[in-house]
Amino acid sequence: EIVMTQSPATLSVSPGERATLSCRASQSVSSNLTWYQQKPGQAPRLLIYGASTGATGVPARFAGSGSGTEFTLTISSLQSEDFAVYYCQQYNNWPPTFGQGTRVEIK
Amino acid sequence: EVQLLESGGGLVQPGGSLRLSCAASGFNFRSYAMSWVRQAPGTGLEWVSAISDSGGSTYYADSVKGRFTISRDNSKNTLYLQMNSLRAEDTAVYYCATLPIAAAVYFDYWGQGTLVTVSS
Numbered sequence: 001e002i003v004m005t006q007s008p009a010t011l012s013v014s015p016g017e018r019a020t021l022s023c024r025a026s027q028s029v030s031s032n033l034t035w036y037q038q039k040p041g042q043a044p045r046l047l048i049y050g051a052s053t054g055a056t057g058v059p060a061r062f063a064g065s066g067s068g069t070e071f072t073l074t075i076s077s078l079q080s081e082d083f084a085v086y087y088c089q090q091y092n093n094w095p096p097t098f099g100q101g102t103r104v105e106i107k
Numbered sequence: 108e109v110q111l112l113e114s115g116g117g118l119v120q121p122g123g124s125l126r127l128s129c130a131a132s133g134f135n136f137r138s139y140a141m142s143w144v145r146q147a148p149g150t151g152l153e154w155v156s157a158i159s160d161s162g163g164s165t166y167y168a169d170s171v172k173g174r175f176t177i178s179r180d181n182s183k184n185t186l187y188l189q190m191n192s193l194r195a196e197d198t199a200v201y202y203c204a205t206l207p208i209a210a211a212v213y214f215d216y217w218g219q220g221t222l223v224t225v226s227s
Contacts, residue, residue: 034213036152043202043217044152055215087152089213095168096212098152 002026002090006099012107019075021102023088028068032092035064035073038101039084047086048073078104109133109216111203116221123193123225129186129203129218137161137181140206142214143188145199145223155201156188157212171197193225 003026013019023033031051036044046055048064051071061076075082083106088099115127129141142157156177157166165177176189186203200222204214 032211043219045217046213046215049213089152091212094166096154098154100151
């Protein structure tokens with residue numbers, strides 16, 4: 001199965017600053033990659049699919065990029081509600097697999 | 108508004124069984140493939156199983172194959188997960204989720220989850 005590796009494990013960012021999260025696949029997943037946001041005690045929320053397409057209702061400050069094996073989620077100006085755990089997931093191959101998550105915390 | 112409401116979780120002994128349900132509303136349930144995804148305490152997400160819109164095709168993670176059975180009742184807008192021969196490592200919050208496109212296994216709407224604890 002494809003292994004998804006996210007870095008860093010924890011990212012400390014001040015409100016208003018930019019956050020850059022990385023996700024690497026063990027083999028090419030083309031553009032078949034999603035990003036989710038999960039807050040404590042809540043279900044994950046779809047942010048990005050197709051590596052770069054924003055899901056319905058997702059603010060424009062969330063941007064996904066990349067293809068093949070290297071992907072990035074950029075949050076252009078962190079708001080208080082953006083502090084959460086972010087997961088990437090590939091759906092190019094069976095089974096679909098998730099990264100281990102990046103926690104974005106307040107600096 | 109799409110709503111997914113899971114139920115059926117609880118405490119079960121190793122080797123025991125549980126059936127989870129996911130009641131769906133706010134969308135045309137019979138037109139969408141569905142899935143179960145789980146999250147062990149304090150850890151990441153793991154895809155468990157998926158089912159086509161008609162129920163005619165089912166898919167399982169290797170970790171649950173032969174022990175779990177996914178099914179659906181489109182007349183009741185309900186998704187199920189029958190879990191047998193439960194192990195401690197099956198302890199997790201189980202989420203049901205919709206697949207926006209049957210050919211692309213990612214998840215756009217999620218329920219709030221139901222906790223399954225396998226312990227003696």
